[in-house]
Amino acid sequence: MIRVVVVDDHPVVRDGLRGMLGTQDDFEVVGEAASGQEALTVIAAVRPDVAVTDLRLPAPSGAELVRQIRARAPSTRVLVLTTHDTDADVLPTIEAGAIGYLLKDAPREELFRAVRAAARDETVLSPSVATRLVQRMRAPVSAAPLSNREREVLTLVAQGKTNREVGAALHISEATVKTHLQHVYAKLEVPDRASAVSAAHQRGLL
Amino acid sequence: MIRVVVVDDHPVVRDGLRGMLGTQDDFEVVGEAASGQEALTVIAAVRPDVAVTDLRLPAPSGAELVRQIRARAPSTRVLVLTTHDTDADVLPTIEAGAIGYLLKDAPREELFRAVRAAARDETVLSPSVATRLVQRMRAPVSAAPLSNREREVLTLVAQGKTNREVGAALHISEATVKTHLQHVYAKLEVPDRASAVSAAHQRGLL
């Protein structure tokens, strides 16, 4: 038996979900919430296996809500069900710890599969979300104009090495390390090592 | 009509796929190959919409084969169909440009869906592959004990601001900025700003 809590600020959606999930005899809806704050309270109280939740909510919302649920009820898997599949929504939510991300136009069978997968601690993503995620993973390949040497240097810098230590590790002088870094700054269009590391991370170069 | 090329070194698998895909009237198998080299030749000649390919092959294999197909026939989507879902296989293949990654134990309907999705330039992933991908994206949600102020400071540092500029932006003195950074270094267990930015990125704090 998979115990589910439904979180959405629209009563209609909550009832709809409760009805749909009720048709399956391995699901049991054990709670509802209409806001982020309420969700945290309910989930802490009933400790469901899966929380099916919207992203746009009053009080703590979106990724922040997911993060707090994960922190307070680690055994509860958060399955996000939303109409939004924009980049800004998807990635922070996944990073915050959501186990799945479905769009509201998904067929009911897909929702059932997703809830069961979530209960088994497996990920299910809507196709458009999967596409977004993969594109993000793949971004590095497109824009990666750093030479091997430059990437080596930057990797060591990101580990906290000083220029001198990098030079020693690569058997080159400190001055040469600085030259490589200058080229990295130019290519990534940043002014210093800290922002270079940040830009490289965002583009998946590290 | 979706034109498909099948790549696998086992004749049995090629015949099986040809038969399965033949049952759908929107698919047309326009070529086969038993090795990476042969695949490149065939695909370059017939320019299919989708290439369904195994990973373990003679000649160019795995991610390298995907990369070369993408380079020589950009209009062909590569759908990987394999028994292996280990981390070492999945990520390089996705990064090399595969549009989808299915396991051979997927039901036939899922294979059909995946081929159609690939033809539409959408991604479809097997659940275990999606899980792997998401886990990779998801930074250690573990320890994020930075104060709001510390996170603000670090965010600006990651954007390439100097300590003085950060101080001006937050209406505090440069000396105070440094103190906050000292605490960040201690909490993240790193020696300097560059590695602090790196650590923060890995833990999803930025």
Next chain:
DNA sequence: CCCGGGATCCACCGATCGACGGATGGCGTG
């Protein structure tokens, strides 16, 4: 009630970094 821990604030000093100028060798194009 007092004490400690955490967040916030500040100044000085030695070590490090970033900017600049300059040099070599390989690789592809015209």
Next chain:
DNA sequence: CACGCCATCCGTCGATCGGTGGATCCCGGG
């Protein structure tokens, strides 16, 4: 082959950073 482009290499100098040692305020536990 000559030319330019790029990756690689090196030293000097002013600006910036990191380490240290303090200080105040607030909040919760003993």
